[in-house]
Amino acid sequence: MRRMILAAAAALTLVAGPALAAGEAEHPRQQKWSFDGPFGTFDRGALQRGFLVYKEVCSSCHAMQQKAYRHLANIGFSEEEIRAIAAGYKVMDGPNDEGEMFERTARASDRFKRPFANEKAARAANNGAYPVDLSLIVKARHDGANYLYSLLTGYKAPPPGKTVGEGMHYNPYFPGGQIAMGAPLNADAVTFADNTPATVEQMAKDVTSFLAWAAEPEMESRKRMGVQVMLFLIVLSGMLYAVKRKVWADVH
Numbered sequence: 001m002r003r004m005i006l007a008a009a010a011a012l013t014l015v016a017g018p019a020l021a022a023g024e025a026e027h028p029r030q031q032k033w034s035f036d037g038p039f040g041t042f043d044r045g046a047l048q049r050g051f052l053v054y055k056e057v058c059s060s061c062h063a064m065q066q067k068a069y070r071h072l073a074n075i076g077f078s079e080e081e082i083r084a085i086a087a088g089y090k091v092m093d094g095p096n097d098e099g100e101m102f103e104r105t106a107r108a109s110d111r112f113k114r115p116f117a118n119e120k121a122a123r124a125a126n127n128g129a130y131p132v133d134l135s136l137i138v139k140a141r142h143d144g145a146n147y148l149y150s151l152l153t154g155y156k157a158p159p160p161g162k163t164v165g166e167g168m169h170y171n172p173y174f175p176g177g178q179i180a181m182g183a184p185l186n187a188d189a190v191t192f193a194d195n196t197p198a199t200v201e202q203m204a205k206d207v208t209s210f211l212a213w214a215a216e217p218e219m220e221s222r223k224r225m226g227v228q229v230m231l232f233l234i235v236l237s238g239m240l241y242a243v244k245r246k247v248w249a250d251v252h
């Protein structure tokens with residue numbers, strides 16, 4: 001009995017630990033996402049707009065090392081578009097036959113160019129704070145999509161009595177209520193190709209969709225497979241039931 005209580009207490013600590021550590025963070029505001037639920041899919045328009053927001057705004061501080069330009073085919077960019085996007089970057093390659101590293105134009109097969117050479121350089125440019133790699137952020141945070149959206153749209157003046165540290169910004173959705181990242185989105189920071197107005201909410205929603213895709217690009221096929229398996233099991237159950245009726249029909 002005593003052992004069981006101890007085990008239960010230990011389990012509870014494990015579960016409660018992260019929640020307590022998150023401290024004063026406010027609960028993310030719940031949004032409707034096209035990718036919610038067992039039949040949810042990604043909205044290609046939103047993903048492409050979201051990529052633009054990442055590229056024009058976030059990529060100056062945050063890397064996405066798990067993504068290569070060629071992966072953008074998955075969200076509807078054509079080969080030419082991808083080649084053109086990659087061609088906008090220079091990357092280091094080598095060594096060549098002389099043993100020298102050299103710079104060349106990026107190709108579709110290259111990873112997204114990272115803004116800083118290493119973590120130290122990233123921290124030095126950001127007041128000591130580290131802009132995390134965003135490849136998996138939506139999966140890495142509890143209620144990731146809603147958290148991200150709430151964080152990006154949640155900057156406001158601190159309530160009376162709350163002091164915010166030097167170089168920090170008040171944001172109730174970040175654990176501790178203050179974050180080293182200043183509000184990254186301003187209205188009309190980008191111009192969308194499909195003429196969607198670039199409000200802060202719109203950009204936050206689209207970049208979140210893009211990062212949700214980035215964290216789980218195989219989500220749609222996973223869900224499709226789930227539905228197929230369910231259908232298969234339903235049909236199989238029906239058939240087994242019919243067979244059972246037939247086999248036992250003469251037994252009274």
Ligand code: HEC
Nearest residue numbers: 057058060061126129130131132137148179180181184207
């Ligand atoms: C000027 C640099 C800069 C830009 C631009 C920027 N960020 Fe950040 N971001 C940071 C830094 C620095 C931190 C770390 C903050 C901290 O630890 O207090 C951060 C933190 C974050 C976090 C919190 C991660 C966590 O641990 O929960 C998210 C999410 C995030 N950024 C997303 C974005 C998105 C999306 C964009 C583009 C719309 C963006 N950032 C643009 C510098 C930047």
